[in-house]
Amino acid sequence: MRRRGRAEPGGARSEPQASEGDRLPEAEHSTTARLPVTMIWSYVREMDNWAPFLRGYQSHEKQSDTDSIWVLKGDVGMMTRTVKFHVHIDEWAEPSRVRFTLKGLNEPMQGGGEFRLEPYEDAGAAPAPAQPGWFARVVRWLYRLFAGKTERAAGAGAGPGAGMSRLSFRLRVTPGGPMGPMVDALMKPLMLPVAEELADRIMADLEKRHAQQT
Amino acid sequence: MAGAPARWDVEADVVSIGSGLGGFSAAIVAHDLGAACVVLEKAGKLGGLSGFGGGEVFVPANKPMLALGLEDTKEAGRQYYEFIGAGFQRQPHQDKLLATMHEAVEYYATRAGVRWKACQGLPDYYYPRAPGSKPSGRYMSVELFDAKTLGEWQHKTWLTPIMPPGALHEEMYAWGGLAKVTTWDYELLGKRIAEDLRSFGPGMMGYFVKAAVIDRRIPAYVETPVRELLSDASGRVIGVRAERAGKDFFVRARKGVILAVGGYDHNKAMARMFEQMPDWNGVFPAYLDGDHMVMGPELGAAIASVPPTNLALFYGYQIPGEEVEGRPFWRSSWEGGVPHAIWVNKQGERFCDESFYKEYQPQIRHWDGKKQEMPNTDIHLIFDGNYRERYPLGSFMPGQELPEGMVVVANTPRELAQRLEIDADRFERTLARFNANAEKGEDPDFERGSWPWAIRLVGDMDYKNPLLGPLDKPPYHAVRLRPVSVGINSHGLEWNLDAQVMHVRGRPIEGFYAVGNSAALLDIGGGYQSGTSNSRAITWGYVAGRHAAARKS
Numbered sequence: 001m002r003r004r005g006r007a008e009p010g011g012a013r014s015e016p017q018a019s020e021g022d023r024l025p026e027a028e029h030s031t032t033a034r035l036p037v038t039m040i041w042s043y044v045r046e047m048d049n050w051a052p053f054l055r056g057y058q059s060h061e062k063q064s065d066t067d068s069i070w071v072l073k074g075d076v077g078m079m080t081r082t083v084k085f086h087v088h089i090d091e092w093a094e095p096s097r098v099r100f101t102l103k104g105l106n107e108p109m110q111g112g113g114e115f116r117l118e119p120y121e122d123a124g125a126a127p128a129p130a131q132p133g134w135f136a137r138v139v140r141w142l143y144r145l146f147a148g149k150t151e152r153a154a155g156a157g158a159g160p161g162a163g164m165s166r167l168s169f170r171l172r173v174t175p176g177g178p179m180g181p182m183v184d185a186l187m188k189p190l191m192l193p194v195a196e197e198l199a200d201r202i203m204a205d206l207e208k209r210h211a212q213q214t
Numbered sequence: 215m216a217g218a219p220a221r222w223d224v225e226a227d228v229v230s231i232g233s234g235l236g237g238f239s240a241a242i243v244a245h246d247l248g249a250a251c252v253v254l255e256k257a258g259k260l261g262g263l264s265g266f267g268g269g270e271v272f273v274p275a276n277k278p279m280l281a282l283g284l285e286d287t288k289e290a291g292r293q294y295y296e297f298i299g300a301g302f303q304r305q306p307h308q309d310k311l312l313a314t315m316h317e318a319v320e321y322y323a324t325r326a327g328v329r330w331k332a333c334q335g336l337p338d339y340y341y342p343r344a345p346g347s348k349p350s351g352r353y354m355s356v357e358l359f360d361a362k363t364l365g366e367w368q369h370k371t372w373l374t375p376i377m378p379p380g381a382l383h384e385e386m387y388a389w390g391g392l393a394k395v396t397t398w399d400y401e402l403l404g405k406r407i408a409e410d411l412r413s414f415g416p417g418m419m420g421y422f423v424k425a426a427v428i429d430r431r432i433p434a435y436v437e438t439p440v441r442e443l444l445s446d447a448s449g450r451v452i453g454v455r456a457e458r459a460g461k462d463f464f465v466r467a468r469k470g471v472i473l474a475v476g477g478y479d480h481n482k483a484m485a486r487m488f489e490q491m492p493d494w495n496g497v498f499p500a501y502l503d504g505d506h507m508v509m510g511p512e513l514g515a516a517i518a519s520v521p522p523t524n525l526a527l528f529y530g531y532q533i534p535g536e537e538v539e540g541r542p543f544w545r546s547s548w549e550g551g552v553p554h555a556i557w558v559n560k561q562g563e564r565f566c567d568e569s570f571y572k573e574y575q576p577q578i579r580h581w582d583g584k585k586q587e588m589p590n591t592d593i594h595l596i597f598d599g600n601y602r603e604r605y606p607l608g609s610f611m612p613g614q615e616l617p618e619g620m621v622v623v624a625n626t627p628r629e630l631a632q633r634l635e636i637d638a639d640r641f642e643r644t645l646a647r648f649n650a651n652a653e654k655g656e657d658p659d660f661e662r663g664s665w666p667w668a669i670r671l672v673g674d675m676d677y678k679n680p681l682l683g684p685l686d687k688p689p690y691h692a693v694r695l696r697p698v699s700v701g702i703n704s705h706g707l708e709w710n711l712d713a714q715v716m717h718v719r720g721r722p723i724e725g726f727y728a729v730g731n732s733a734a735l736l737d738i739g740g741g742y743q744s745g746t747s748n749s750r751a752i753t754w755g756y757v758a759g760r761h762a763a764a765r766k767s
Binding site: 073077078079080081082105106107108177178179180181182184185186188 | 372373374375378379395396397398400401403404405407408534535536537538540543609611614615617
């Protein structure tokens with residue numbers, strides 16, 4: 001079952017895609033910027049650029065163009081655990097999509113996800129993010145304040161228009177083993193913030209670089 | 215000694231310092247008697263040690279157990295408490311504890327909505343050997359608590375990594391206990407987690423937090439450590455200087471201050487001085503750092519103690535990469551008590567019944583006078599391939615890869631001993647003797663398997679002796695263990711039968727109360743039984759709150 005995506009301030013759109021009771025913690029977040037798709041692609045293509053923006057990032061090691069080992073610290077309920085993942089790129093579809101699968105090396109977990117990139121220029125093709133209410137704006141501000149998230153540059157995340165692009169990040173992690181259902185329930189609330197943070201931080205960094213260049 | 219500030223930031227009648235069971239019990243009853251109450255908490259969450267723990271409240275002849283038809287009497291309970299005290303309790307304190315605890319737990323059931331239940335099937339530690347001991351029902355726990363009713367506090371209350379979230383005692387036992395975690399109903403636990411239905415300490419404290427801050431609207435301030443108690447010229451405590459957002463925050467207490475901040479596990483200097491151990495590690499978060507032992511003596515409070523020998527010290531280990539509140543997490547280890555596992559000390563020898571901590575705890579402190587050393591403070595958990603196929607290690611399931619740097623693995627006992635730098639000959643002899651007896655389901659050296667409490671928690675009922683199985687299948691594993699404390703300390707503030715803190719001159723300090731683990735274990739004495747920490751917190755919180763509320767401003 002797929003929930004409706006909820007509009008986020010700053011032109012972002014988040015879509016938690018697992019209903020309660022589903023076994024697959026999955027989240028998707030989209031955000032927009034006045035940047036060319038090719039620039040975003042070049043940036044995303046090089047994981048060193050954005051790896052530290054992943055929540056709990058400790059290290060990563062590229063083994064080849066398609067394989068890498070990641071070490072992350074992740075919250076499981078009250079506790080933080082260090083998890084090592086093998087990530088395999090299933091598809092480099094320049095300049096619009098990167099699909100990957102992941103497998104836990106020290107924990108029984110697997111999953112995958114994708115980055116999607118697309119021009120965001122035609123209002124008829126893609127709905128503009130809804131304007132959030134005052135309460136959502138306050139909550140968002142508090143979240144950023146306490147989570148230390150990077151505020152996007154003014155004017156970022158605007159609706160569709162000339163030169164606009166949209167970046168979507170989707171992540172799915174499925175805990176395995178006998179404890180899987182319990183770990184799944186503990187992880188589920190964290191998936192959306194992870195997707196939001198990564199996509200937003202990537203765009204914020206790109207905007208910063210773009211501003212420095214121009 | 216500081217007096218009144220130029221201006222109070224908040225004025226109240228009764229101020230609880232600490233948001234565990236003692237602090238909230240006092241605030242709730244004082245509020246009900248008409249006092250304006252405030253709770254100040256150093257951590258960013260409410261619930262204190264009580265919210266991080268197992269949430270058992272040990273009350274003999276409690277109402278829920280009697281309702282289930284479980285046999286008990288208050289006299290039997292008195293005999294058992296007397297046995298626990300071993301002559302080190304102060305009898306008037308223990309007598310009043312026993313005379314008041316039923317009234318206290320009933321008060322919070324009827325007035326605060328706490329839904330107590332009896333833990334069926336969990337024996338007293340010393341059952342059946344101790345006088346007055348019982349096989350079931352004396353530990354009270356709570357029905358599942360719906361944390362969504364906490365509103366804004368839902369995510370600012372403690373959860374715990376030391377108990378399975380959402381499980382109930384009787385379910386754990388029905389599913390096979392701690393050793394048989396592969397057969398637990400994790401689908402059910404997952405649903406409860408998703409619905410935020412809490413059990414154990416988080417569940418118990420959920421009821422108390424709701425009763426206080428939601429239902430009674432008692433103000434609670436988190437991230438507000440109290441730095442100093444304030445008193446007037448007569449020595450009477452009149453308020454506190456706390457710190458909030460980096461600034462002084464003065465809170466007036468017209469009738470009393472209840473100090474309920476737990477123990478001093480994370481104050482290394484205090485732990486070393488009071489517990490007389492070379493190494494001291496705390497399972498609970500770092501907020502237990504001995505504030506009471508500074509703020510009390512500053513006002514002339516006396517310190518009192520009970521023997522540290524047999525309170526609540528365990529062995530534990532850390533899993534690399536595992537943290538709670540940004541610090542490496544010490545897990546209390548029960549793994550040595552299940553089949554196919556033992557502990558050995560530096561000499562490569564067993565030294566205790568690994569399944570029963572009331573027996574092994576004094577051995578931790580054993581001092582070899584000839585060698586001038588404590589051989590049992592740095593030991594190893596040893597287990598074999600049979601264990602790895604059947605039982606978990608921490609949260610690592612049978613067969614799951616164990617973290618690098620945590621476990622030493624070898625194909626033979628001798629090789630393992632050599633890697634651990636322990637006496638290989640003795641270790642082989644230890645293993646041979648243990649294995650020969652384990653095959654028969656016997657442990658003539660330490661009688662492992664003779665305590666129903668241990669069998670209930672970690673026994674594997676597929677075995678002749680549920681706690682014994684030989685270590686005879688490679689590979690052999692070792693995990694280094696160190697002493698770990700769960701906040702039940704031997705020293706605390708001296709107090710009287712109204713829970714008032716006593717001055718070194720032998721008089722109560724007006725307006726100053728200590729409850730929970732901040733108050734010396736005078737009512738318990740020379741031993742410990744799980745759940746007594748909570749039963750004394752709730753009882754003396756109740757006493758202190760009533761007494762303070764009745765005082766003149």
